[in-house]
Amino acid sequence: MSRMIRGAGLVLAAALALSACGGGDDGGDPLKGGDKGSGGTVTVGSADFAESELLGEIYAQAMEAKGVKVARKFKIGAREVYYGQVESGAIQVFPEYNGALLARVDKSNTTAATTEEVDTALKQKLPPALEILDPSKAEDKDALVVTAETAAKYKLKTIEDLKPVAKDLVVGGPPEFKTRQQGMLGLEKVYGLTFKQFKSLDTGPITLANLKKGQIQAGNLFTTNPAITKDKLVPLEDPKNLFGAQNVLPLVYKSKVDDTARQALNAVSAKLTTQDLIDMNGTMETEKADPEDVAKEWLKKAGLV
Incomplete structure (x- = not known):
């Protein structure tokens, strides 16, 4: 699924921000490359919409519960902006949607539609530095x-x-x-x-x-x-599978994500369902709840913290 989250103006603004970055303090710039996770810190990113930030928080807190040191770079923007940050290693963990990610890395109009087909195609098309971990049953199409x-x-x-x-x-x-x-x-x-x-x-x-x-x-x-x-x-039903499988899964910069972090992320995928996403999105919308708090509550219910 294409995460439709800002327009060309945001892409341009982000590009300008990147070109302007200098040394020292990043001033809160979410696109600042940083140190690619040196010192054992894993940087988790999110796109600029509530569900992505929620998933980023779930990933971050799940890893922190296992003793992993985590930094957050949330609300970055559209895939056109953030994907390069993951590819470069500036961000090491990102909540993704497998079908939308495949559309980004494979321009051949692939016919892959099921979770298995999409994940297989992704593993063939992703750059060597990147890896997808286990897909969840949760889909947001x-x-x-x-x-x-x-x-x-x-x-x-x-x-x-x-x-x-x-x-x-x-x-x-x-x-x-x-x-x-x-x-x-x-x-x-x-x-x-x-x-x-x-x-x-x-x-x-x-x-x-x-x-x-x-x-x-x-x-x-x-x-x-x-x-x-x-x-x-x-x-409207999509009989020709234009939108295809859109399972939530972690996209990782594999050399910076150790086994402890991987196990924590895969444990999230094993528990997360589509209904969970609907319920949590509803809580954030109707109760104006903070993604950090909603993520914490879900992790407790799932037995992951």
Whole structure:
């Protein structure tokens, strides 16, 4: 799944920040390379959305519970920004989604769809310095979502059902959705859909608001968004597996992650489910709970701390 989390402006800003970095104190810059984990410290990163920060906290606290020294570099930005930081070793552990990661490292429009197929392809395509650890059962997939009223009006159940009416509909989502294979490009190539307009929206909540107000007729949301159930929205089925498997797993810079850290991370994957993500996302949204506290509570319930 493509984690759609900021636009080209963020990428440019991050690039400028990187080019401007000098020696000494990083001033809180989350993109500062640092020492690649020297001194036994493992740096955990996250993208710039709540679920990624939550997963980063879960990974960090799970390792800390096993005596691993951890540093955090959260809210970095889109995959276009953070992937290079992991590849360089500046960040050593990152919560990823296997299908979206594969789309980043393999531009051949792979047909891999299941968890096993995606992970096998990833192991072949990742740079030698990087490694994926065990996938969890938890998935957070991109989905094309409509309101119940729109689904009824156009008799929509699957993405394929949009073909006769797409020309009359506005679809919305974060900027990256417009240019990614697991987005507008794939909707056109795989399903033959040409929409009236794509409306670029910064975040999931803004997409949701536009969808509910009728300003867009279809929106890109993640399947673990609690609003889908709360607002009785309809995620359209994806029979051609455009979005494919999107299991949560740790991406690691393998020379800097020892067996203790690996075991802690794999233990998280063994316990984490999709329903866990939905529940935790709901807690963060409705109760305005801090990801650090939500992560701590889940780890306790899972018996990992």
